[in-house]
Amino acid sequence: MHIVELRLSGFKSFVDPVRLVIEAGLTGVVGPNGCGKSNLLEAVRWAMGATSAKAMRAGDMDDVIFAGTNARPAREHAEVVLVLDASETKPPPGIPASDTLEISRRIKRESGSTYRVNGKEVRAKDVQLLFADASTGANSPALVRQGQISELIAAKPENRRRVLEEAAGIGGLHARRHEADLKLAAASANLLRLDEVASEIEAQRQALKRQARLAERYRGLANELRRTEALALHRRWTDASETLAAAQAELRASERDVAAAAEMASAARRAADEALGKLPALREEELVAATVLRRLEGERVGLERDLRDAEAVFARAEEALRRLSEDEERETQMRADADASLKRLDLESRGLSGVDNDGALAAAQTKFDALDTECRAKESALEAMVSAAASANAERAALETSVREARARLGRAEERLASLSRDIAEASAPSDVSKRIVDAEKHVAQTQVALEAARAAETAAEAALKDADATTRAAEMERARHERRRDEIAAEVRALEQLAAKPSGKSFPPVLADIDAAPGYEKAVAAALGDDIEASLATAAPLRWAGAETRATAWPKGVTPLADHVTAPP
Incomplete structure (x- = not known):
């Protein structure tokens, strides 16, 4: 290279x-x-x-x-x-x-x-x-940098050894050896972990035995529960059928009631139309009677006013008579006083006739003159009183005549008032026309009441019909749900019978053998698996887990999913 x-x-x-x-x-x-x-x-x-x-x-x-x-x-x-x-x-x-x-x-x-x-x-x-x-x-010594030769001369033996190993072509073995040492240490750690896992698996196996027993018990309880649910569903279906029959009978009765109510409403409408046809003529007669009644009421008011005027005149006449009586008494008293004075003067004059004394005579004369003056004054007053009495008597006679006339007018007014009252009473009394109007109005009111009752009965019948329909639909839905549940149970029974009738020559380990549940969560796992606890992961098994896509679920705060406490195949 x-x-x-x-x-x-x-x-x-x-x-x-x-x-x-x-x-x-x-x-x-x-x-x-x-x-x-x-x-x-x-x-x-x-x-x-x-x-x-x-x-x-x-x-x-x-x-x-x-x-x-x-x-x-x-x-x-x-x-x-x-x-x-x-x-x-x-x-x-x-x-x-x-x-x-x-x-x-x-x-x-x-x-x-x-x-x-x-x-x-x-x-x-x-x-x-x-x-x-x-x-x-x-770090190869073949790449000599500035000052590296002097460093090599002064280097320690260990550093020189590294240079010699690289020169001999074995420098890469150290890296390989170091990597192998790391792999060996990892393998040792894995062996220790396997020992721990084996002990944990043994503990899990014992726990799974207990879980298997619980699962077997759960299966028996589940079968009993299914039988109980089937009985309960049959009972509910029977009750629903009876309820449906009763609702249908009630529906038919409600339909009959609705028909009867509709007939009553029709008859009431016809009666109301007839009454409304007669109503205009009755209204006209009622207007005529009301006009007569108003005229009589006007006459009655005028007579009552005349009666009040006559009573006022009579009261004034009574007051004048009372004053005349008082004046007459006063004149009688004055006349008695004048007679007494005359008698006293006469006695005094007889007593003075035998007295010769001039002084006494003069005094007596003086007294006589005074008494005479007083007597004339009283006579003048008496004449005035007599004249006044005559005038009063004349006025009294006139007043008595006025009173008699007023009383006569009052009697006539009272008679007229009584006659008017009788006319008003007769006019106010219900005549044949008024009676017919009242009867017609009563008949219309009764017809309206009957019509409202018929409408109410029709509404109640419609409501009962709707309730019966709702009950029928609910019963039908319940029966359909029970039939679906019955079909599902029948399908499960057929599947179980097929599995029992065709035993496989090959046994497949249940999924429970591949599940590791944390201590205390065995019952939760058994409840979650339910009847599928014996299903296998093997694709050739007749009852197997096919797997499904894992979906992210937002759990409420404080809720831990069961998957966090269970180790299972994906």
């Missing part, structure tokens, strides 16, 4: 793509300091799988990418390609044999490196083993 061609792009100082062909013989690269001679050797090491940034004279592996100058921008990636003569070299696994191998390493800033062999992406370890098998590589 030797390098035929080297291509660089964006690696350190080689910003532009560079192709370097290495012919047979010796090839030398000559140039001044800083022209990139050491970068060529580092590019070869880097393409061979070097992992040390320090060996690349860089602080980080991204530093091998061209960082840019004042005149040129930085690059985002770098790539180095080695073309090898592989006519005598075995390619890595998965790479077709070819006379040449094109090994490339490409790095992108902050994204790491990718390796390719003949265009196929490989691991860095594959590239390193490829060069190690050829007794070369990124």
Whole structure:
């Protein structure tokens, strides 16, 4: 194996793509300091799988990418390609044999490196083993860098041994040996794990025995449950049939009720039409009676007003009579007082006739004159009173006449009022026309009530009919569901009978043998499998699990699916 061609792009100082062909013989690269001679050797090491940034004279592996100058921008990636003569070299696994191998390493800033062999992406370890098998590589002593000779002279024996092993062509065996040691350690760990798995399987086998017994018991209970469900379904079907028959009978009765109600409604409509035909004539007669009644009411109001006027006149006459009576009493009293005064004067005059005394006579004369004056005054008053009494008597007579006339008018008014009241009562009493109107209205009301009752009966009958239809549909659906369930049970029975009638000469392990349930979840697994617990995963088994696509399910918070506690085949 030797390098035929080297291509660089964006690696350190080689910003532009560079192709370097290495012919047979010796090839030398000559140039001044800083022209990139050491970068060529580092590019070869880097393409061979070097992992040390320090060996690349860089602080980080991204530093091998061209960082840019004042005149040129930085690059985002770098790539180095080695073309090898592989006519005598075995390619890595998965790479077709070819006379040449094109090994490339490409790095992108902050994204790491990718390796390719003949265009196929490989691991860095594959590239390193490829060069190690050829007794070369990124750390090969054949790649002498600056100052490496002096380091070799001053190196420790162990480092010198590594150089000698690589020179002898056995340097790749160390990498192979290290890989074999890692595989041996992994195999030992796997053996330990197998021992643990065997003990766990034994524990699971014991648990599965218990689960099998539980499953057998569950199967018996399931069979009993199916029989019970079949009996219950038959009972429900019988009840539904009886309910259907009752609903149909009720439906027929409701239809008869609807027909009767419709007949009643028709008769009520005819009666209402007849009553409405008679109503205009009755309304006209009612208007005539109402007109007469209003006229009589007007006359009654006028008579009541005349009666109130007569009563007011009579009251005034009574008051005048009372005043005249008082005046008459007062005049009688004055007349009595005047008679008493005359008698007293007469007695005094007789007593004075026998007295000779002039003084006494003069006094008596004076007293007499006074009494005479008083008497004349009283006589004048008496005459005035008599005149007043005469006037009062005349006025009283006139008033009595007025009262008698008023009482006569009052009697006539009362008689007229009574007559008007009788006329009003007779006018207000229901006549034949009014009676006919009232009877017609009552008949119309009764007809409307009967019509409403018929409509209500028709609505109730329609509702009962709808309920009966709904009950019938529900019963039919229940019967169809029971028939489907009966067909399913019959199909299961036929399948079980066929399986029992055709025993297979080959036994297949049940799926329970391939299931590992966590402790405490055996019952849950048995309940989940149900009657299919004895089905097998074998494709030739008569009862087998075919498998299904696993769907992602959003479980509620706090709910753990049973699959997290069960290990089973996919």
